[in-house]
Amino acid sequence: MDETLTAECLPAPDEYTEPGHTDCDARIGRLTAEVNRLRAAVTGDTARRLIRQVENRRRLCSLTTCSIDERLKVEAGGRHAGIQLPAGSWWDWDVVAWSASQLRLAAGHDVTYHHGLELVFDDPIFVSCPTSFHDPIFRAPSSDEILKVTRHFGGDPLVVIAFEADAGGQEPVSCLIAAEGLVIVQETVLRYWREDAAPGQRFAAWVQASGQ
Structure with a gap:
């Protein structure tokens, strides 16, 4: 049986604000801890949905280290x-x-x-x-x-x-x-495939290097 989600089980409200460039490392740490706490505190479909929401926020923080203008997130809010x-x-x-x-x-x-x-x-x-x-x-x-x-x-x-x-x-x-x-x-x-592609250049999954 699913446990009832209480206010103590929910992430703090500030965890659901958009991350800024200067505090992403701290937010990633807090969100990682929040995911671990939720996994230990609650069970069931509702809990899994909530955990996934927090994990999505954590991934968004990681992506902002590249550029939040280039990688955007659409989530529950x-x-x-x-x-x-x-x-x-x-x-x-x-x-x-x-x-x-x-x-x-x-x-x-x-x-x-x-x-x-x-x-x-x-x-x-x-x-x-x-x-x-x-x-x-x-x-x-x-x-x-x-x-x-x-x-x-x-x-x-x-x-x-x-x-x-x-x-x-x-x-x-x-x-x-x-x-x-x-x-x-x-x-x-x-x-x-391009032999002279810059380091780190992404290729589509089906592209193979010449000769392969």
């Missing part, structure tokens, strides 16, 4: 609001990875040779979108869309994203994705 993408030309989209643990959408002006943006959904529970599409318009999900997800899966996921996109037909297609977390990563990822 704003999961039913429309997301805002970083400035850029994000017209061409496709699915580059999809498993039970992760859905990864990539975008760029033309994704033939590289992409510059990724939407990384952790633990997707509902996905309705084409494998490739253009010019998506992201918006807050409707109450009916949220109800559709909660009815089918018995809970309110941390992230619900809705958008309309051009999939090549006569009318836009409505898309809906529900998951337990979302990271927006802005980084150039090459889709072909």
Whole structure:
């Protein structure tokens, strides 16, 4: 039987504020301790959801060491609001990875040779979108869309994203994705091998070095 979550079990309110560049190390330490405390204090589905929320915050702190402007997080506090993408030309989209643990959408002006943006959904529970599409318009999900997800899966996921996109037909297609977390990563990822690539250059998962 699940234990009742009390005020003592919940993370302190300041743990859920957006981290700044100067105090990320301290926040990572506090959030790590909070995750360990929650695991020892509570059990059940509600507890696991709360622990995952805190872990997502910890991952966000880690990402901000690169640049909080380049790596953004969408979590429980704003999961039913429309997301805002970083400035850029994000017209061409496709699915580059999809498993039970992760859905990864990539975008760029033309994704033939590289992409510059990724939407990384952790633990997707509902996905309705084409494998490739253009010019998506992201918006807050409707109450009916949220109800559709909660009815089918018995809970309110941390992230619900809705958008309309051009999939090549006569009318836009409505898309809906529900998951337990979302990271927006802005980084150039090459889709072909380059011998002279700079150190640390990311390549798409399917790219292999010449001769392999």
